[in-house]
Amino acid sequence: MKRFHVHVVVPKLDESVRFYSSMFGAEPSVLKDDYAKWMLEDPRMNFAISARGGETGVNHLGFQVDSDEELVALRAQVVAGSVTVEDQPGAQCCYASSNKYWTQDPAGVPWETYHTLGNIPVFGADSRQAAMSESSGACCAPATSIPAVIEKKVCCG
Template identity: 60%
Template sequence: MKRFHVHVSVENLDKSVQFYSTLFGQAPSVVKADYAKWMLDDPRINFAISRRGETVGVDHLGLQVDSEEELLDLRSRLEVADIGFRVESQIGCCYARSNKHWTTDPAGVAWETYHTLGSIPTFHAREEKTSTAACCASDSGQAGTFNTRRETTRAKHCC
């Protein structure tokens, strides 16, 4: 089963957690100093916010799947549609380890399809003390013609 994913970069995490907790009628399932996530069943969505983006607003959208088979099905759709995408395997991002495919829609919005494999203790797999760059900047593989705008901005997107 798929779960829609939205990641929003925010300026004030505490105020945003309060706002979205009120809107969703529940507290986040994950809260860190720079990140919060709600795993909602109604509507079925993985909604995340962080202070990690370069600009405030929607950082990226995605589809989270429950199995590697579902992820391969989504990859097949991207291949058939001849949409460029980037493959990332065992990537550490947003306090989780995942297999992912990144693409960009015609309007320039970043999309990820991913299967979460487990949690990690840091925002990135390799947390740097002074780094504010987001994860998912790996060059672990590529298929098709990847959008160059996404290529240059991919480092700000994750989870």
């Protein structure tokens, strides 16, 4: 089953954690110095915020899926519509290890679809992502054929 994903860049994490905790009636399931995530059931959503620089506002949208099989099926559905995707297997970012792919809508909004494999202790452990972060501000988007993802300094879910 899919879970809708929204990632928002915020100027002050502590203020935003208070606001969204009140809004959702729940504390974050993940809370770090620069990142917070709520795994909500009603509505079924993975809502993440980060304060790691970048343009304030909605960073990207996406779907979190429960299995690699579902990830493969959604990818096939998108590719069947002649949409370009950029695969990112084994991504290490946002305190998680995930298999994912990225695409963007016609207006340039980045979309991330991913299956989380497990937690990791740091925001980004992938050396390729660390290099991208230094050069572009992006932490989790592939350095790729989807330039708007990098231009928007997309992070991860």
